[in-house]
Amino acid sequence: MEDSYVFRYMREKDIDQVLEVEHASFTLPWTREAFYNELYNNKFAVYIVLEHNKRVIGYCGVWIVVDEAHVTNVAILPEFRGKKLGDALMRKLMEVAQELGARTMTLETRVTNEIAQSLYRKLGFQNGGLRKNYYSDNQEDALVMWVNL
Numbered sequence: 001m002e003d004s005y006v007f008r009y010m011r012e013k014d015i016d017q018v019l020e021v022e023h024a025s026f027t028l029p030w031t032r033e034a035f036y037n038e039l040y041n042n043k044f045a046v047y048i049v050l051e052h053n054k055r056v057i058g059y060c061g062v063w064i065v066v067d068e069a070h071v072t073n074v075a076i077l078p079e080f081r082g083k084k085l086g087d088a089l090m091r092k093l094m095e096v097a098q099e100l101g102a103r104t105m106t107l108e109t110r111v112t113n114e115i116a117q118s119l120y121r122k123l124g125f126q127n128g129g130l131r132k133n134y135y136s137d138n139q140e141d142a143l144v145m146w147v148n149l
């Protein structure tokens with residue numbers, strides 16, 4: 001079978017597979033309820049999944065408030081990393097956010113997450129400030145990054 005990759009908006013039926021990506025990617029994974037709330041109760045939230053042959057292998061999300069887009073999460077399943085899919089997913093998110101009216105995009109990333117920072121820099125993000133002790137598992141600081149869309 002030929003490989004097919006599809007980007008589309010996340011739906012409730014994707015939550016199980018998104019949770020797999022989430023648990024394989026973060027030390028403080030979001031819960032099922034958190035994703036459910038994002039989909040149904042947060043009018044600012046937009047979530048996109050990346051499917052490989054109908055299986056969700058990555059996802060990302062953003063809150064769009066007026067003209068500012070705040071990225072909540074970006075993750076790719078470990079076995080699919082290093083294939084430019086995170087790059088493609090972020091570019092898709094930037095495109096969608098722009099279409100929905102955002103003019104800037106911001107995000108926080110762990111100061112030690114050099115892979116993510118390298119990806120964001122490649123996409124034009126610049127360093128903003130630090131949020132001290134932002135992550136509750138190890139009190140790590142967050143680096144704020146931003147880009148004009």
Ligand SMILES: CC(C)(COP(=O)(O)OP(=O)(O)OC[C@H]1O[C@@H](n2cnc3c(N)ncnc32)[C@H](O)[C@@H]1OP(=O)(O)O)[C@@H](O)C(=O)NCCC(=O)NCCS
Nearest residue numbers: 025074075076081082083084085086087109115116118119
């Ligand atoms: C961050 C993440 C989404 C990147 O996805 P990916 O598909 O592996 O990344 P890509 O293959 O698209 O690579 C894009 C860029 O990321 C950086 N990158 C990716 N893998 C890297 C590695 N092993 N070492 C250093 N930089 C790396 C590079 O800048 C790369 O660009 P290049 O290939 O031109 O050098 C993925 O590593 C992930 O899910 N990590 C766990 C969750 C996470 O940390 N999310 C970000 C939270 S802020």
